[in-house]
Amino acid sequence: MSREKQGEAERPIASLEAVIRSSELILTCGPGGVGKTTTAAALGVAAARIGRKTVVVTVDPARRLADALGLDDGVASDEPHQVMGVTKRTTDGELWALMLDAEQTFDRLVREQSGSRKQAEAVLDNPVYQAISGSLSGAQEYMAVERLHQLHVSGDWDLVIVDTPPSRHAIDLLEAPDRLVGFLSHPVYRTLTVGQRTFAKITDAASSMFLWAVKRLAGPQIVEDTVEFFRSLANIEGGLRHRARQVSELLRGSETAFVVVSSPRAEAVGEAEHLLDAIADKKFPLGGLVVNLIHPMPEPLTDDDEALLAGIDTGPLGDQLEWHRELTSLANAERQELVDLKRLAGEAPVIELPLLNVDIHDVPGLVGLAERLV
Amino acid sequence: MVVAGKGGVGSSTVAAAAALAAAREGADVLFISVDGRPGMGPLLGGSEISDREQTLQRVPGGGRVRARTIPADQAFGDYLELKGVGGLLRRAASAASLPMIAAATPGLEHLLVLGKIKELEKERNADLIIVDAPPAGHAAPFLRSASGLSDVVKSGPVLDQASDVSEMLADPTRCKALLVALPEETPITEVIELADDLGGDIGIELLPFVVNACWPDRTGLDKTPAMAARSYKLKLSDSAKSALESAAAFGRSRLAQQREQIERLEKARSEPIVMLPRLATPRLGPDDLAALADALIPSH
Numbered sequence: 001m002s003r004e005k006q007g008e009a010e011r012p013i014a015s016l017e018a019v020i021r022s023s024e025l026i027l028t029c030g031p032g033g034v035g036k037t038t039t040a041a042a043l044g045v046a047a048a049r050i051g052r053k054t055v056v057v058t059v060d061p062a063r064r065l066a067d068a069l070g071l072d073d074g075v076a077s078d079e080p081h082q083v084m085g086v087t088k089r090t091t092d093g094e095l096w097a098l099m100l101d102a103e104q105t106f107d108r109l110v111r112e113q114s115g116s117r118k119q120a121e122a123v124l125d126n127p128v129y130q131a132i133s134g135s136l137s138g139a140q141e142y143m144a145v146e147r148l149h150q151l152h153v154s155g156d157w158d159l160v161i162v163d164t165p166p167s168r169h170a171i172d173l174l175e176a177p178d179r180l181v182g183f184l185s186h187p188v189y190r191t192l193t194v195g196q197r198t199f200a201k202i203t204d205a206a207s208s209m210f211l212w213a214v215k216r217l218a219g220p221q222i223v224e225d226t227v228e229f230f231r232s233l234a235n236i237e238g239g240l241r242h243r244a245r246q247v248s249e250l251l252r253g254s255e256t257a258f259v260v261v262s263s264p265r266a267e268a269v270g271e272a273e274h275l276l277d278a279i280a281d282k283k284f285p286l287g288g289l290v291v292n293l294i295h296p297m298p299e300p301l302t303d304d305d306e307a308l309l310a311g312i313d314t315g316p317l318g319d320q321l322e323w324h325r326e327l328t329s330l331a332n333a334e335r336q337e338l339v340d341l342k343r344l345a346g347e348a349p350v351i352e353l354p355l356l357n358v359d360i361h362d363v364p365g366l367v368g369l370a371e372r373l374v
Numbered sequence: 375m376v377v378a379g380k381g382g383v384g385s386s387t388v389a390a391a392a393a394l395a396a397a398r399e400g401a402d403v404l405f406i407s408v409d410g411r412p413g414m415g416p417l418l419g420g421s422e423i424s425d426r427e428q429t430l431q432r433v434p435g436g437g438r439v440r441a442r443t444i445p446a447d448q449a450f451g452d453y454l455e456l457k458g459v460g461g462l463l464r465r466a467a468s469a470a471s472l473p474m475i476a477a478a479t480p481g482l483e484h485l486l487v488l489g490k491i492k493e494l495e496k497e498r499n500a501d502l503i504i505v506d507a508p509p510a511g512h513a514a515p516f517l518r519s520a521s522g523l524s525d526v527v528k529s530g531p532v533l534d535q536a537s538d539v540s541e542m543l544a545d546p547t548r549c550k551a552l553l554v555a556l557p558e559e560t561p562i563t564e565v566i567e568l569a570d571d572l573g574g575d576i577g578i579e580l581l582p583f584v585v586n587a588c589w590p591d592r593t594g595l596d597k598t599p600a601m602a603a604r605s606y607k608l609k610l611s612d613s614a615k616s617a618l619e620s621a622a623a624f625g626r627s628r629l630a631q632q633r634e635q636i637e638r639l640e641k642a643r644s645e646p647i648v649m650l651p652r653l654a655t656p657r658l659g660p661d662d663l664a665a666l667a668d669a670l671i672p673s674h
Binding site: 031032033034062063064263264265266267268269270295296298299300301302304305308309312315316317318319320321322323324326327328329330333334337358359361 | 380381382383413509558559560561563564592593594595596597599601602603605606608610611613614616617618620621622624625631654655656657658
């Protein structure tokens with residue numbers, strides 16, 4: 001197996017910087033455990049350092065990273081806080097951070113889309129709404145993009161960066177707005193939300209089945225709340241649909257860039273490849289690929305050295321040789337895993353980052369990572 | 375046995391290795407992938423895991439590993455059947471209404487899956503059921519779905535189902551949790567949080583922690599290459615010294631971090647710790663899985 005040259009960072013260094021300079025929205029997505037949140041934060045640091053007023057929306061930051069971003073103890077804080085110590089005094093960029101609160105975002109959406117306060121309260125006060133707003137299947141994903149939209153249209157920010165929620169299929173995020181519209185188009189939902197009189201003589205099998213099944217499963221009292229919830233939601237349905245379409249268009253707009261983050265492990269690479277395919281398929285704009293946690297390639301031993309050291313497999317020198325071989329073969333295998341992944345990134349910039357000796361959990365660490373990224 | 379850990383720490387792999395280790399001890403093992411990840415099937419010697427049960431591997435001595443996923447809609451159908459609803463009616467009900475019911479009843483999908491697992495456990499479907507839980511972040515809500523549901527649902531069979539599931543989870547003779555981490559700062563912090571969480575209000579008894587992907591302790595890396603060569607009366611070239619040192623420096627720092635993080639876990643929790651070796655490949659094969667099973671339970 002041929003050894004690659006050192007200094008792979010020679011690839012398009014400027015391009016991810018161009019993405020950070022020109023985009024208004026960046027979404028980082030990828031499999032779990034590859035440093036997605038850290039990458040999102042570092043992109044935010046990089047953007048602030050080139051003078052842009054940037055806000056990073058995190059979903060599930062590890063505690064020490066949350067501390068570094070000034071987010072309290074992992075508690076959701078829906079309003080942005082400024083992160084200090086990121087930029088030099090001479091530039092006017094700023095970095096702000098917030099942690100997604102799916103329920104508050106959902107509440108805000110309902111209020112905005114309701115024709116009146118009364119309509120909004122009918123939804124917000126419903127016990128079923130209160131129970132589901134944080135846990136509706138896909139709600140976190142949808143609320144992440146909804147929050148992105150809210151921040152984008154506020155006009156307060158040059159750049160909004162959203163770190164997507166960990167999900168079993170990262171693709172959930174891309175389909176979240178469509179899923180909400182699909183939910184509202186469901187025949188059961190449609191029948192439930194027609195008027196009371198029609199409701200009384202429902203013949204639609206699916207709907208009566210639905211109510212029957214809910215009664216059967218969860219007891220009769222929840223049926224009333226559920227029907228009431230769907231009816232109150234009907235008042236704002238038009239608004240929700242409209243918003244879902246807007247968000248869906250925004251995600252495909254030229255001001256948006258998706259940054260896929262992966263590691264070189266086969267499982268993560270598989271998920272990232274799937275994600276890159278889906279991004280191309282659904283015509284989302286790809287801003288770049290970041291491959292994190294790559295093992296460093298040791299300097300090679302020359303043939304003469306190998307010959308001199310052949311047969312030594314015990315003692316400290318044996319340890320050193322065995323380790324050198326193991327790390328070299330792992331580093332090579334990882335670079336092989338990345339061949340297809342990098343091809344799928346097409347024209348988009350690819351940034352490769354080494355496995356670092358320490359976790360990044362403070363602002364100087366993020367600044368260091370930002371410098372590697374751009 | 376519920377296996378859980380944060381995304382990226384290899385908890386599915388550890389779950390598969392545990393299944394293999396148990397089968398080699400003669401057990402009939404049922405491996406359930408809650409997340410529907412199909413990939414552990416080939417690693418265990420079969421095809422991809424689906425909602426149809428398949429036998430992945432038979433082990434000399436009578437043990438075997440079977441596997442399946444449990445999609446929520448299927449669990450719902452089975453549940454209706456159990457409640458005496460059959461045939462066409464059941465299919466209509468489950469296809470049309472699950473998304474709506476699930477939306478209206480938080481945690482219901484999780485509870486249906488756990489309920490199905492409880493049924494399998496009750497009918498003694500296998501000697502050991504291994505549940506590959508969704509990644510942490512999702513693992514706690516998954517396991518808490520039973521207790522959380524009672525906030526919305528005050529009566530009816532769902533509540534009964536929920537209390538049956540809670541009972542199973544809290545009974546150490548029926549259910550235990552195996553938590554997986556990596557020897558790095560954030561995964562260790564998160565596994566400690568998950569352990570506090572699961573042990574606390576859900577009351578699941580914990581098995582020893584598994585710290586996955588540990589570097590073997592190579593004391594020789596503490597010496598400089600020149601010193602290491604001295605005992606062989608060898609004089610290394612400058613290029614050899616530099617090459618070996620470039621690898622050794624990285625190895626030393628990883629080992630130091632690993633020792634520090636394991637110590638931190640030992641201080642925070644009283645459970646024993648099992649260290650699994652890091653295999654020098656980004657893509658695991660069946661032999662690698664056997665090596666991990668050996669590390670969990672040495673083969674005879």
